[in-house]
Amino acid sequence: MKKQKISCHIKSLFWMLLLCVTAASAQNKRPADTGKVFSLEDLQVMAFRYHPIIKQASLLTDAARANVLQSLGYFDPTLKANFNRKAFGNTDYYNYWTNELKVPLWLAGADLKVGYDRNAGTYTNPETRTSLSGLSGVGLSIPLGAGLIIDARRSTLRQAKIMLRYAEAERVKQINTTWYEIAKDYWEWYYAYKQLRLTQEGVDLAQTRFKAVSNQTQLGDKAPIDSVEAYVTVQERIIQFEKNKIELANARLILSNHLWNNEGNPMELPEDAVPELLDGNVQQVNKLVLDTLVSRAADQHPELVKLRAKGGQLAVERLYRQEMLKPKINISGTLISSRRSWNSYVPDYYDFGWANHKIGLEFSFPLFLRAERGKLREVRIKQQELDYDLQQSGREIRNNVVASYNSLKAYEAQLAVQIQSIRNQTALLKGETTKFDLGESTLFLINSRETKLIDMRIKLESMIAAYQKTLAELYYKAGTRQTF
Template sequence: MKKSLVGTFLLRATGAPFRAVGRTFLVLVSLCSTPIFAQRADTVVFTAAEFFGAVVQFHPIVRQAALFSDEARTEIMQARGAFDPKISSYLDRKEFGSDLYYNRWQSGLSVPIMPAGIDLKIGYDRAVGERVNPEVKTPPTGLVLVGVNVPVGQALLIDARRTALRQARLGLNLAEAERRKQVNKTLYDAAKAYWEWYLAYRSYQLVNEGFQLADFRFAATRQRALIGEVATIDTTEALITVQDRQVQRQQAEVDLQNARLRLSVFLWAANDQPVDLPATVVPQSAVSEPMSDEVVQNLLSQATQRHPELLKLDAKTSQNQLEERLRRALIQPQINLSASLLSQTPNLAQGYDWNSYYAFGLANHKIGLDIVMPLFLRKERGKLRQVQVKGQQLLLERQQTVRDIQNDVLAARNEMLTLNQQLQVQQRAVVNQRRLVQAEQQRFILGESSLFLVNSRESKLIELGVKLEELRTKYQKAIAALWYAAGEENPSL
């Protein structure tokens, strides 16, 4: 606090009594002419920017939020797994007595083509034996087939696996929005903790200075009472003031310790170990600079476009649109066309003739067509309607969210403007109260006032000073609330 908070404490002294204790009074005058609560020489200012930088870099919640994108990438990898090539093999053999009933071996490789729903197939089929179904029987060396499986019905343009992959990619945007939301929430909570620490520190400074002033005044009054210049009861009044302010200082000290503890929750080291705030670390001064309307309007415009909540809703809406597109496709008939070219494999015990073996031609082929169509489509139509209802819910939720965000930003702006006006009034009130204290001290020196009035004026000045620091703290919190409501990170942090 500035040294003019209480001013110089002068005692009324005339004649011989003053000369007897003049040296003591001069010492008191000298002490009270300087700031009573001087900042320790070994203190270090821990700025808000440094604090928020440590939170962003080392806080576990912030680091956890960074894992959201990694988790979303694993979802994309899982969705890509539906397009992994698959190899399969099937063997079925039966012998009874001395007869080989059948020996069936099927192997194949299926390779999905990602841009479309086509599967490329390469396989080997061998079915021999005395009682093999003639329609599946193959030459002794088996057949090689090369073909494709093409959905020409509901899955021609979109299917479940392509939908899942696209939704997983949109999930990356959802994860990024969730990361920003969690980081902003952590920084907002950290900002409140920092400025509450500032308030507790400044309140302790003010209360402690008031206590020391009262203690000095009590010592001076006691000296005057000893020489008979003032009544002994005046020392009692001075002592009561000391005791009252001592209780206030003890409470302020507890509040400061608790504020340090709450702030230490956000402090972590690079080795994932919590860090306790040292006692020699003090907060920076609160700068109450008004925010321009242009900045507020830019924040409002950005909030309605890239607020994390809106980005999350946009990602969910896009995912739901993909789901609706899939459900519309599932209403169509399910038609799958498969076509394969066949070729006999060579007999290794005989000669090797390329003209006879592996000669794929249209003459040797296999074609399949599957058609499935539910008659009532109740399941498909019900699921489509459910997805459409969800889309309407997301649209309505987004409209309400935009409105809420706008109101939150404007409410934070209004609170800032009001607090800025209150700050100016409170600063003038402190200045005026300081003048009143100084005038009361002058009247006390002239014998026109009492110790009670001086203490009362001084207590009121301390009270107004604490109120001023509360308003400064609220103003800083309002700034943090404004950026949080807009879904943006304060660039000054």
């Protein structure tokens, strides 16, 4: 009686399991891959056209150009005019009207000056008094000491132009960093997609086997407990499938962070989009590519370009600080005339000539030069720090590129072994299935070998994704990006 009751319970459980797995099969059944392939090249085209961060990077160069334009402002001609008058008690005390056009010159730090003064009145200083027609003047102001070779305005302009290279390197760095993050997110999506497909395949296989075992159980060829074991495998794989489905949805959302349209609105990755399918084929990198990347990194890596730009900036600053150690000797000379226009008549002794002039000489020199020597020493120390930083950064960049290359070669070897292992495991599974059909094996062994095969195929896709991310890292470490 007990055996009959147990047998009835097992049969009842068997029919319940059959109904459940049929419903689960209908729920999880997916069509074959019919979506549109969204390749990494397609993503690159969209990102470089519409990605806000990549657009933002171009503003760095624009800001540097604006700084150069600002520095050029120190060489803009300046027009000044001043008028003062005092009248009291029917007396015209003074009437001052001064005008000057100053044109800064690049050569020798000189200033060209063109002026017109009219100073009249009862109490006007005799030194500045002019006739009612006023005086015109044309002259130069030239620094013969500090400022002859380089002055503050030329130093500022040179440094601003050098910082254009710095800004361009920073722009390239920001674009490379953004693209590296995009590539990593793409291959995470690829792995999540392939993992879900393989898990789905495992679910389909488990469901098919469960139905086959169920049919054999109905015919009395298999024990009902085999159906229970087959369904347990179905349940385990469905649980894993649901977990992987969430992972794929999250990976799709993360990748969507990089999708924008031409109007600046965010876009979502379509549900039917599928990544490019590699089928175990990866782009292998040879030693020639490594040598090219190492050479390129040594010359054009953004970090090194930025450091060299800083070095050029400090070189200009050092030249300027050395110039400031000289005494300040400024000489100015102006030829004056009472001429108000070129067509008017003016006597020779009131016209432009060497006899009618104003000359000025200014001299100053700090006796200890402590401020100037301190500034120069500070610049030299910064140059030494920069040289050390450039030396260390160059070595680190080269080693990082070589390390990424070594990781790629290791992945290549692992991929070859993994592909062969999958072939061997597939052969073991086929042999075990044949033995099971002949009644010489158990369902447990088949499920174990099949589960291991699925895990190995998932691991292969994980290695492929890791390889592709390392490939993107190789180019990123070299200060560039992979082209398609």
